[in-house]
Amino acid sequence: xxxxxxxxxxxxxxxxxxxxxxxxxxxxxxxxxxxxxxxxxxxxxxxxxxxxxxxxxxxxxxxxxxxxxxxxxxxxxxxxxxxxxxxxxxxxxxxxxxxxxxxxxxxxxxxxxxxxxxxxxxxxxxxxxxxxxxxxxxxxxxxxxxxxxxxxxxxxxxxxxxxxxxxxxxxxxxxxxxxxxxxxxxxxxxxxxxxxxxxxxxxxxxxxxxxxxxxxxxxxxxxxxxxxxxxxxxxxxxxxxxxxxxxxxxxxxxxxxxxxxxxxxxxxxxxxxxx
Numbered sequence: 551x552x553x554x555x556x557x558x559x560x561x562x563x564x565x566x567x568x569x570x571x572x573x574x575x576x577x578x579x580x581x582x583x584x585x586x587x588x589x590x591x592x593x594x595x596x597x598x599x600x601x602x603x604x605x606x607x608x609x610x611x612x613x614x615x616x617x618x619x620x621x622x623x624x625x626x627x628x629x630x631x632x633x634x635x636x637x638x639x640x641x642x643x644x645x646x647x648x649x650x651x652x653x654x655x656x657x658x659x660x661x662x663x664x665x666x667x668x669x670x671x672x673x674x675x676x677x678x679x680x681x682x683x684x685x686x687x688x689x690x691x692x693x694x695x696x697x698x699x700x701x702x703x704x705x706x707x708x709x710x711x712x713x714x715x716x717x718x719x720x721x722x723x724x725x726x727x728x729x730x731x732x733x734x735x736x737x738x739x740x741x742x743x744x745x746x747x748x749x750x751x752x753x754x755x756x757x758x759x760x761x762x763x764x765x766x767x768x769x770x771x772x773x774x775x776x777x778x779x780x781x782x783x784x785x786x787x788x789x790x791x792x793x794x795x796x797x798x799x800x801x802x803x804x805x806x807x808x809x810x811x812x813x814x815x816x817x818x819x820x821x822x823x824x825x
Contacts, residue, residue, distance in 0.1 A: 553664050554586040554824045555656040557645045557817075558691065559717060559785045559792055562754040564741040573687070573703050574732055577743065580691045580698050581712060583817040585719070586824065587645050587657055589620070591664045594636035599624045607643035619685055623658040626681055627665055635669050648725035650786030652688045659692030660825070679705060695823035711821050718780070718801040719792045719815040720808065722772040726762055731787040734761045756784045772812055779804050
């Protein structure tokens with residue numbers, strides 16, 4: 551069976567403080583978008599978890615299976631449930647890896663949801679979220695499948711219905727390591743917590759942006775280029791950035807001017823995941 555795994559944007563990202571477990575408390579709004587990876591998942595009777603055929607992305611295909619989030623998600627669910635069943639998983643990548651768009655987390659969540667159904671487990675989404683948090687802080691929003699305001703590590707979610715907007719996503723073609731950004735001494739970690747009702751219509755800011763700008767000149771250049779034409783923001787820790795538009799044509803107009811060294815995607819915001 552085929553499934554679509556959508557990307558996300560962080561419309562803002564506030565870092566509230568460092569937690570005792572080493573993670574950070576954040577506040578954000580996750581906006582799902584219609585840029586999607588495609589997964590083909592089928593049940594195996596022999597209990598084996600296989601990337602068969604390998605992922606379409608060469609870099610992902612070269613990773614050991616144990617480092618692939620889709621394989622890890624399937625194995626984790628298999629072990630936790632005690633099922634004797636296995637799965638073949640194939641990922642066609644369209645979401646840039648390492649760009650702050652949540653592609654790996656979305657793929658992992660999609661595997662958990664799909665195999666929960668295919669294996670007949672009948673687990674609740676809340677139970678899947680508990681498992682998904684072992685894979686990444688962004689996994690819960692994709693399991694719930696709805697754009698949301700988020701707090702904690704990103705697992706405390708309040709679904710929100712956002713107005714339909716179009717987004718130009720710019721990929722500067724570099725990889726930003728999330729762990730390094732959150733470990734940087736210059737990261738703002740004391741943004742006051744707020745209530746969802748008190749947030750401004752346009753959201754706040756991305757507390758990670760100054761650190762990413764300092765560490766990655768190409769991201770800074772892309773932010774400056776897009777910022778001269780629209781309200782440019784970093785998503786997550788990057789490297790991708792975006793601007794929002796009321797009309798697709800406006801996003802496409804700016805995308806047509808994009809320097810050739812960067813790639814761009816014009817996407818539509820979603821309130822619900824496509825599956």
